[in-house]
Amino acid sequence: AVADVKSVIEAYKKSGLPADLVEVAKQREVAQAEFERNSISGLASTWSQALAVEHRTPDEDLNGLKAVTLDDVNRVLRTYYDQTTATVAISTPKEAAGSAFGGRQGEDNTVIPTEHTGLPAFAKRVLAELNVPESQIHPTLQTLPNGIKLIVVPSTITHTAVVRGEILGSAGIQDPPGKEGIDGIVDGLFQYGTTSYDRIAYQTELDKIAANVSAGKSFGLDVLSSSFDRGIALLADDELHPAFPQQAFDIVKRQTVGQLTGTVKSPDYKAQRALADALYPAGDPSRRTATPESAGAVTLDDVKAYYASTYRPDLTTIVVVGDVTPEHARTAIESSFGAWKADGPTPNVFPPAVPANKPTQAVIPATGRIQAEVTLGETIPLSYNDPDYPVLRLANTALSGGFYASLLFHDLRELHGYVYTVGSNVTGGRNRGTFTVDYGADPQNVSRAARLVVDDLTALQKKPLPADRLTRAKALVLGELPIRKESYEGLASQLIAYASTGRALDQDTREARAALAATPERVRAVMAKWIRPNGFVRIVVGPAGK
Template identity: 40%
Template sequence: MIAGDVDPPTALAEVKRLFGSIAPKKLPAKPRVRLRPVHPTSFALDTDRPSGTLMIALRTPGPRDADFAALEVLSDVLSSRRFDLYGLVPEGKALGTEFALDPLPEAGLAYAVLSFTAGADPKALEHDARAILARVAREGVPPELVEAAKLQERSAAQFQRNNIAELASVWSEALALYGLASPDEDLERIERVTAADVNRVARRYLDLDHAVTGVMLPRGSGRPIVTHGGFGGQESISLGEAHPTALPSWAQKALERLEVPPSTLHPVVSTLPNGLTLIVQSEDVSDTVSVYGHIRNRPETEELKGEEGVAQVLEPLLTHGSERLDRVAFQQALDAIGAREHAGTDFSVQALAEHFERAVELLADNELHPALPQAAMEIIRGQVAQGVAARNASPGFLTQRSLRAALYPLDDPSLRMATPETVRALTPAAVRSYYTRVFRPDLATIVVIGKVTSAAARAAIEKYFGTWTASGPPPGIDLPRAPPNGPGTVTVPDQSRVQDRVVLAQTLALTRSDPDYYPLQLGNAVLGGSFYATRLSIDLRKNSGLVYSVQSLLQAGRTRSVYLVEYASDPQNVAKAADMVAREVTAMQESPVGADELTRVK
């Protein structure tokens, strides 16, 4: 499958030249698939994640079956934010829900996935989810949700044309997995699906008496401790001996001809009277328009003392519609145009070009006039408080916080953290006040890209976002500059891992705008920032076999930066690997990088 900026006849001719001389071979017959009856099973596993997951899985036919298109629509309906399964979220019974298909040629899986807070009862959640699915099998689904799902499929088919990798993927699946001539055939099958078809496959395949149920239960970890030992299980790796490999001539010529291709982008940048920055890029590869917005913000510096966690409460609260349209009515308005929308400090909407202005209107309505209902806020506040309690005890959070505590002064804003107590103390007024302080047009940028002119895009954005105002000077957002950190070692226990995850970190005085950023970024690519062909990967993984994975990373910000090296290894190899990392860094500092290495990373 070839997708991208190519001339099809020329590409096909080249493929025939390169591969046409390969003699065909007759493949052996594939073994016949003989599916045994599914026996209902339940199991539970511990996880170090701060939230739990419930999955109810069912067997379905594969994509070559006549019922599969109706199953696709059924899956979309069950995932709809207007349907009862997602209704468990605003009721406070789940953090998120999804229904998905995972097809193979001869069979497939359909599964409901529900996340829940630590301490919640997964049995009660399973009971509610099963009751909803059983009712669907018995009574069917609303016809209007079937039509909304089909419109979303049409819209998704257009958006797939915007992404080369996704386009290659959907074509490959259509040909190799679905047995179709093109993805358009799958869309044509979906267009022919009726509500009666959806209800028929629901009755047949939502067979909860033969479902497999799995639960992942969140478990906390011990507190961080200062130690030089290791934690984790035992595992071994055996890597073959590495040898230098000469590049083929065509690859060597490409490396010797390093050129930056000329940009085909010509964005139109303007600023609205209220300070909002607008960037428009017109494209015609599909009949779609996407709108992406970002508000510069930082909860660590903008949350008031005692209100830590207010940003975490506000984000899910924004899914409850606008002052004009409640949650369900707002989703119904989006479904009517096949659009997908998200409000927040990062906000967006994607829609077919013909519905661009209506999509912008809905986005602005949600972003500028959110409902923020008190009843929903009380439910979300309780969920966030439970989630924060579990997160604060999770190994991942403890690792990151311990790392920041070792790198920065005790009063650094990055060390502020929400607690169950600060979250439970939040009032509707506090949430509304945070929204008013943070959501400002003079800190916002909107990008519009797709089948729309710059003039039409500007007119729509100005019409619906032009009345957005802010009072007072912009808040301080940037973190203070950080002094050099001292050395230290902290260990966080995590018995669920079979190996140690090690992070070596150091603060840097360099910032993103520093001229030295680019030389350091190239040096990082040589050391460990460009996958397997790096010094760290070759020495620690290929040659020594000490680590399973290793990478280096430069995190450069507006006022501070951090340099990190991360690797995963058996406990007994942690110190050896750390010594080798130190030697490699010293070698980078003392000896020039070779011309071949520099050319490769460029």
């Protein structure tokens, strides 16, 4: 293989690289330089690289890329690709009973703090003046005649457009009985061409406009704004007219079955199944799961029927962020997606409400692990539309947000040394939610840590959260507002999540205001209403807890 690679390079050094491939690579490099400016982190990285390493500006780099010629590329190839000085590394797997590490390294996680360090003056000022920043994002929402929700956020930071789409669905509700895993097989087939272009021809069309497309239940397009219309047309062709060739189906199905064969044996998978089975009643969608047998039962006809019934415009949300006007975006989307029609009434794909789970526990053995990974989980009958939802999330931030500043980390790690890491999470759906606490601990500390979690939660239900801890939690919640919108990608993902589930496009701002207004007593009351400290399912992966 190494010799083959070297021979290919030597042949290109003699004949020169193909002009069409060089042009495609050049256009994609130019496009990528534009896309890197679509986020704060990407822009910072671009400037750091240009200034600190190259002593240029990003614009100078971009202009340099545009000026590159075929002769330049061939000259560099012939000058600097010297096989006689190449270093070749080959990694060869072998059976080995031992480990590269000499042994377990101890960690002292029981250093108890002896004094409290106050905040510096500037931080105190910030915490004393918390407010919800005014959003600088002003999306437009339109519903097309076929039911597609279209959201557009114009931005002229770069000459690019980022398009993200989501078809709302639930595998647990929509997968046919005995065919669990069909959703993944369908998703995997979109890369194998359309009824208009085979796989290579389709990629050639994308190369002509330096665009990237992904298709499936979640789909997207990254394209220069000058090629927006053509990019949308290609995206729609893949999303609405997949070829679903038999040979590709056989490949994807075989890969899916092979992957599942390994997955179902893993401790983490078994832990996820044990948690779902303990939290939800028999017959609940969350208890359905793909297996090698169910995926192996899927036929190509099943795939086509599943696609026809679940890929619906009235379940679809499309977000466009970038150098495109709302009018232009609608015209392009309607032109390419307008003929897409749904058959029958819009299905309900939201899992139903469930009764409170019963407390139970399970241990999943994991050979070789010396630390236990623990999940404490319970169902909560809380919708993301409930006014208590943002307040409960604020309480959760106080519990585990901010590392050592959080209540659980302070008590379980800093004071008692029971855990190495700990986190908690509140999830809300249309009809139900969950509350979980996850931590890693030595086996002898599993139960001790669980008891301390219960004690902390019980205390929060009986006494209001201290004002300083609540203020820090509010600051963390408010600080997340701009961070989630720092990129075109992040903004699009957030808007899809809200619009596809019927929530307001400024839901994050509304929830932040509710969190900021929450009093210690309100937080206590919400914790007492929704959280059951003694209602946890405990799942331990690794050595059994003590």
